[in-house]
Amino acid sequence: MSKFFSFVIFTLIVLGANQCSSKDVIQLPVPTGKGKVSVEEAIKNRRTIRSFASRAIKLVDLSQILWAAQGITGEGGLKRAAPSAGALYPLDLYIILGEKGVEGLKSGIYHYFPSQNSIERLTDKGLKVELAQAALGQMWIAEAPVVIVITAEYERVTGKYGPRGVRYAHMEAGHVGENIFIQAVALDLAAGIVGAFENSKIIKLMGIPASHDPLLIMPLGYQKKR
Ligand SMILES: Cc1cc2nc3c(=O)[nH]c(=O)nc-3n(C[C@H](O)[C@H](O)[C@H](O)COP(=O)(O)O)c2cc1C
Known part of the structure; x- marks a missing residue:
């Protein structure tokens, strides 16, 4: 085997060890349509x-929260839990997990796919502390077992609505945030909300596309009992 091919195979092995494979797509439990609250x-x-307990949340609860935020709720898979101007859905959800994030899931950064009801692990780096530092040092964020980052890709709405589409994406993030809040309470979980952070730092440390503008950070978990 030539030196060149040996080098290519070695590089592929090294890259494979450091990156996530297709096996890192996790099918989420089917969300329920009935609650107790x-x-x-x-x-x-x-x-x-x-203030959050250092206790992992259940996978079924993460699934329910993501469904409440952006899950498919009707019209042949075209409509979601939160309203969207022109049903163009400019938002994405990223989920950052630490060591004790979600039962059965590895730490890292995940991306939610509403139509598949699945999440994909993008990286094994949890980065909650770095995220909290980028949020003007609000270190309580890093305490939460799960941190959801809501981003907007404005091009998906500005094509139809022009610059006003940016405003629509911001409004939509508010709807998603409230759905997360309400669903969390109904599951006996607790959520926070953070708008104070440096966008470019968050994009860089999460390694997400530059077009995905972070709008809200929502720490999630069990409330720490006093
Ligand atoms: C858009 C937005 C941004 C916010 N940013 C922060 C934040 O960066 N840090 C924080 O501790 N709270 C933040 N909050 C939470 C507010 O401080 C909180 O909603 C307010 O004090 C009312 O309290 P309640 O949500 O418990 O009713 C934010 C709320 C909203 C709606």
Whole structure:
């Protein structure tokens, strides 16, 4: 075998060891359409929580939260849980997990695919501490077992609506954020919300496309009991 081919094979092995393979796509449990807490109770009990127990959440609960945020809810797979101007869906959800993030899942950064009800692990780097530092040093964020980052790709809406599409994407992120909050309460979980961070730092450290503008960071987990 020539030196060139030996080098190519060696490089592929090294790259393979450091990157995630297709095996890192996780099919999520089917979300439920029934809960134990009324909408009124969930709204009443919703608070921004900034203190989390170091306990992993269940995979079924992560699935339910992601469904409430952006899951497919109707019209042949075309409509989602939160409204979207022109049904163009400019938002993406990224999930950052630490060591004790979600039962059965490895730490890392994951991307949610609503139509497949699955998540894909993009990297094994958890980076919650770095994320908290990029959020003006709000270190409570790193305490949460799960951190959801909502991003917007404006091109998906500005093509139809022009510059006003940017505003629509921001509004939509608010809907998604509230759905996450309400679903978290209904599952006896707690969520926080963070808008104060340096966008470019978050994009860089997460390694996501530069066109995916982070709008909201939502730490999630069990509230720490006093
Ligand atoms: C767009 C937005 C950005 C926010 N950013 C932060 C933040 O960076 N850090 C923080 O601790 N709270 C943040 N909050 C939470 C607010 O401080 C909180 O919603 C407010 O104090 C009302 O409390 P409640 O959510 O518990 O009702 C943000 C809320 C919103 C809606």
